Amino acid sequence: MKKLLLIFLFLLPIFAFSQSQSSLLLKANQLLEEQKFSDALTIFKQLRSSSSKSDTVYKDIAYGYSATLHSLGENAKKEDDWNQLIELRKVLIKSLEEDKAYLRPGLQDFKYWAYKDIIVSYFGLNEHSKAKPYQDLLYTGYKNKTLPEGIDEYYNFEKLTINNQNIWGYEWFPSLGDKETEGSFSKHVYYIYSRNEDGSDKDQLYTLHTVKVHKLNKDSPDYVLTKRTYNNEQEVSETIWSATFNSPIDYKLLHNAIMDYVYGKLKSDTKSTISK
Secondary structure (H helix, E strand, O other): OHHHHHHHHHHHHHHHHHHHHHHHHHHHHHHHHOOOHHHHHHHHHHHHHHOOOOOOOHHHHHHHHHHHHHHHHHHHHHOOOHHHHHHHHHHHHHHHHHOHHHOOHHHHHHHHHHHHHHHHHHHHOOOHHHHHHHHHHHHHHHHHOOOOOOOOOEEEEEEEEEOOEEEEEEEEOOOOOOHHHOOOOEEEEEEEEEEOOOOOEEEEEEEEEEEEOOOOOOOOOOEEEEEEEEOOOEEEEEEEEEEEEOOOOOHHHHHHHHHHHHOOOOOOOEEEEEEO
């Protein structure tokens, strides 16, 4: 009896810690469900640092921690809080790698979306050189065919808000000379939307493209900025020859050209209409 009591006393702290751990996990999950993400993250961080990876609930802790980081990042993205978004996405990428063995395989795709968010954030901060390593990671994924659907052909690299309009810049992965660029090809497309009161996209107004130039001589530019407007019956294309680019495109020049056009400093030179 004395021996059994000693064994019980020896196991009691472990059992108590396990009960406390379960209670904290329950509270963290409840906070996550209530969208109290900062409070949830505090508890998940505590659980993650104090728990053994051999613990049966560690996979739930790992999932909750990553899910909370992702949700906080989504909030930062809505507010265009670029510095906060960069920090949260970098921590998320690290957690996905460290807890890879404990998370569902499909969750690893989130790292590519995190790369994209970091790129958009650095562009938002006008720090293009810091975005390049993450762009390279996406291009490597494109080459290796490991990118998930939705980001496997192009990715969002810039977001602007000008004149009460949301402007989203996308870059296509193929480069000049690739089979995908034969014929008409746009390397970049900026989608210009009017805004709702809450800042979300309302109506698409037009798009601005960097369209491949069919060169007549070696001194011709590689791309020309082109505006396209759509309605139910036709597409109107307007070429802006005062904004041309060579490959690889200088992002600062591209950004400035987009800004100038939206502000009315650039005008279209030629116009063509295509009936649908």
